[in-house]
Amino acid sequence: MTQQQVPVPVQLRAEGLRGLCGGSVHLPGDPAYDMARSPWNLHMSDFPAAVAYPAFPDEVSDVLRAAAAAGLGVAVQGTGHGAPPLQGRLTDAVLLRTSAMTELAIDPDRRIVRAGAGVLWGDLALTAGRHGLAGLHPSSPDVGVAGYTLGGGIGWYARRFGLQCNRVTAVELVLADGTFVRATDDQDMDLFWALRGGAAPLGVVTALEFQLFPLDTVVAGFLAWDATAVERVLPAWAGWCADAPEEATTSFRLLDVPALDPIPRELHGRRLAVIDGAVLGGDAFAVDVLAPLRALAPEFDTVARVPAETLVRLHLDPEGPTPAYATSTLVSGLPDAAIAAVIAAAGPRSGTRLAAAELRQLGGTLSRPDPDGGALNALDGAFLALGLGLGGGEDPAAQRDDAARFLAALEPWATGGHYLPMLDDRTDTRKAFPPGVHARLSAIRRSVDPRGLFLAPHPAT
DSSP: OHHHHSOHHHHHHHGGGTTOGGGOEEOTTSTTHHHHHOOSBTTOOOOOSEEEOOOSHHHHHHHHHHHHHTTOEEEEESSSTTOGGGTTOOTTEEEEEOTTOOOEEEETTTTEEEEETTOBHHHHHHHHHTTTOBOOOOSOTTSBHHHHHHHOOOOTTHHHHOOGGGGEEEEEEEOTTSOEEEEBTTBSHHHHHHHTTOOSOOSEEEEEEEEOBOOSEEEEEEEEEEGGGHHHHHHHHHHHHHHOOTTEEEEEEEEEOOOOTTSOGGGTTOEEEEEEEEEOSOHHHHHHHHHHHHTTOOSEEOOEEEEGGGGGGTTOOOOSSBOEEEEEEEESOOOHHHHHHHHHHHSTTSOOOOSEEEEEEOOGGGGSOOTTOOSOOOOSOSEEEEEEEESSSSOHHHHHHHHHHHHHHTGGGBOSOOOGGGOOSOOOGGGTSOHHHHHHHHHHHHHHOTTOOBOOSSOOO
16 A cells, blocks of 8 residues: 555665665565654654665765665654654655664763764653753653754753753764764854754754753642633733743643543543743742742642653653644733633633643743854744644644634734744744844755755745
8 A cells, every 4th residue: 555655666766775774774565664654743644765764874874875866855853753844745755764873871070961863852861860960851751852952942941041952062964965974163163053953954963962951850840720710820820920030941731631640530631721840949949939829729739849850751741653733933922912812712611622722931041042052042932832732532623723723812922933843834944043044044054955855844945
């Protein structure tokens, strides 16, 4: 069946890749092809000309040269969390998966980690935790380190330490012509700048090195109310955010609670208003910071001092392959009218089919351009609004409609900017970068990939 999805001429051209990567190349009709082509996001169903699993940079070079010789494009994925913008575009391309590159080494004295492109954040968080260190990790353990990091990276310490991409000290990658490069702040500087948050594929990243922080424990957890309390909880949280110290990074969600083992059974299946996040600093400081939120009398309060490595599961994001849809926008603030619009679009009487309507607290260090940062060195917004559909129980089209309704409600306060890693629909990258940054990125992309070998998830002209 899969052979019929890929035109015969393309199949014949892809035969030139057979046998590469020690045999870890799968073509249409091969026994492992269907499993190999399937990404984390199960809404995706593409049929690439071949799927390759290189384990070393020289194997990456072999794949790129063979693909170019066969007239095929190349799409690079680790886990496939960010696969949706490529939907329907892989028929004439090799899907290059980086999941076999699992090197992970930590230098605790320098607080630097070296991670292969296939390393997942759950593994890195656990390993770093053994040294009393933490990275600026995401809200899910099975997100890939490379994709999250190079896309930007908004973590639980972001308002204090900024974007994860700007903690990178070195990127190793193979360029379109098969050349291996190590980019740093004093070697291939333009490429190093562009890789950190630039969104366009500039090569196949094989390893990253980046800074860790001396955090063994953190005050973190969630406060939860029934969703019917949103009219008093959301305005209070929005007001609290205006004066919150940079040591606090939180999010607000209207959330359908999944039936997962780590979650108390009494929460399963309920629609809740949830504030979760972390506060850096001492216990007394955290108590003072959180006091206004606790004064709202949450039904559940799990906030406590916990090992920093556990924060990758704080957000209760799904683990393992899942049908999902995400779309987002940056907003300048949450005045009373914006709060009312959110409640109307996603509150308990809205009939929304979204698994979560989320507002992530930005500001602090995230709002100040990092003088040593890369292409993405700040975020233009006080909040990131995210509409998330999950699972196969709801109609994907209905979830998309409700996500669009949620973001449309906030359109009067949208900054016009986008954070591309949380955007499954293709968009023009000129909406994500200032004109000068976008022009520089485009020039660098053309210089390292003049023939356009790599498929860009989002248009990057």
